[in-house]
Amino acid sequence: MLSQNLSINEALSGVFGSVSLTAWICLLIPQLITNYKAKSAEGLSMGFLAIWLFGDVTNLSGALVTGLAPTATALAGYFCISDLILITQCIYYNVRNARIARQRRRSSGTDSSEERPLLRRNSTASGSHVRRSRHEQSKSDAIKRVVTAEDEFPNNSAWFNNLLAIVAIHLVGAAGWFISYRVGAWDKPDSTDVPDSSSPTAIGGMVLGYASALCYLCARIPQIVKNYRQKSCEGLALLFFLFSLTGNLMYGLSVFSYSQDAEYLVKATPWLLGSLGTIVEDGIIFYQFRIYSGGHVSENGFNGVNDAHGSA
Numbered sequence: 001m002l003s004q005n006l007s008i009n010e011a012l013s014g015v016f017g018s019v020s021l022t023a024w025i026c027l028l029i030p031q032l033i034t035n036y037k038a039k040s041a042e043g044l045s046m047g048f049l050a051i052w053l054f055g056d057v058t059n060l061s062g063a064l065v066t067g068l069a070p071t072a073t074a075l076a077g078y079f080c081i082s083d084l085i086l087i088t089q090c091i092y093y094n095v096r097n098a099r100i101a102r103q104r105r106r107s108s109g110t111d112s113s114e115e116r117p118l119l120r121r122n123s124t125a126s127g128s129h130v131r132r133s134r135h136e137q138s139k140s141d142a143i144k145r146v147v148t149a150e151d152e153f154p155n156n157s158a159w160f161n162n163l164l165a166i167v168a169i170h171l172v173g174a175a176g177w178f179i180s181y182r183v184g185a186w187d188k189p190d191s192t193d194v195p196d197s198s199s200p201t202a203i204g205g206m207v208l209g210y211a212s213a214l215c216y217l218c219a220r221i222p223q224i225v226k227n228y229r230q231k232s233c234e235g236l237a238l239l240f241f242l243f244s245l246t247g248n249l250m251y252g253l254s255v256f257s258y259s260q261d262a263e264y265l266v267k268a269t270p271w272l273l274g275s276l277g278t279i280v281e282d283g284i285i286f287y288q289f290r291i292y293s294g295g296h297v298s299e300n301g302f303n304g305v306n307d308a309h310g311s312a
Contacts, residue, residue: 006181013258014181019173020250021075023243026169028082030239032089040097041090043235047222049090053083055215055274062208162239169246206270213274220281227288238289245282248275 035041060076227233252275255268265272 009257009259011181013254015174015177016250016254016257018177018180019170020247020254022173022176023169023247023250024075024079027240027243027247028086030237030243032086034235034237034240035086035089035093038235039093040235041093042097043233044090045222045226046087046090046094048219048226049083049087051215051219051222053080053087055212055219056080056083058208058212058215062205062212065204065208162242165239166242166246169243173250206267209270210273213270213277216274217277217281220278220285224281224284224288227285227292232292233285233289236285236289238286241282241285245279248279248282251275252279 031044035044056076056079060073060080063073063076227236252272255265255272259265
């Protein structure tokens with residue numbers, strides 16, 4: 001039973017908000033694991049990560065300026081730290097792989113110069129050997145592309161695992177709210193101080209909120225463009241975007257459930273734009289997962305798998 005000072009709308013808002021919080025806490029874990037397994041971060045757009053980080057920094061600044069609850073401020077700080085961890089990992093793999101590629105090019109150039117006299121002596125035999133080598137290398141590359149495709153684009157088992165992860169997020173979030181409610185975390189004080197909406201602090205918080213929302217809306221664009229140019233979503237963790245969709249959707253439901261008052265919704269507009277607006281962009285990325293894993297070879301040579309593997 002709910003206590004007398006907590007309405008049904010407030011309880012629903014709390015549950016939705018707790019599920020959203022759980023999704024945000026776990027958000028970057030799938031992408032970090034994907035990068036680690038592939039030892040590469042080429043699938044991610046650095047522009048996407050940079051704009052996203054700026055949005056989280058703005059969000060943290062707004063929380064500090066407006067004096068939000070310590071939990072909200074701590075969560076905003078956690079977002080910034082998580083972004084920095086992912087960006088650091090991406091930079092590390094990009095620099096590492098670029099160095100390895102340069103070493104391979106230098107090694108390939110040295111081998112070619114050493115083999116050139118031998119090729120002149122027996123061009124027929126060498127040409128046959130080169131053709132066999134290229135054919136074997138082509139088959140090896142094709143096998144690697146298929147294996148990579150199966151790893152990156154989820155099959156039926158992977159889709160089931162993703163579904164379980166989403167269900168777990170909802171269950172853990174709901175249980176977390178219930179536990180916090182039982183220990184009295186949602187008991188409202190006898191009196192609350194409502195900040196003046198015309199005060200400089202409130203205005204500054206709104207400005208930072210709109211700036212943060214703009215960053216979140218713009219962050220997905222570089223990633224969408226990168227996927228479109230490469231005709232591939234290789235290297236992206238689908239569960240990363242599923243967690244993002246869950247977090248944004250539950251956050252929006254939390255805001256709407258709490259109150260339908262027009263003045264309240266106007267104040268929450270920047271945060272609603274930032275959350276619900278990115279759902280549309282996530283939908284575009286899900287569509288890209290679908291069309292770029294349709295069993296064809298993309299411009300960058302990536303061999304997709306069948307349609308069922310890429311449906312979103």
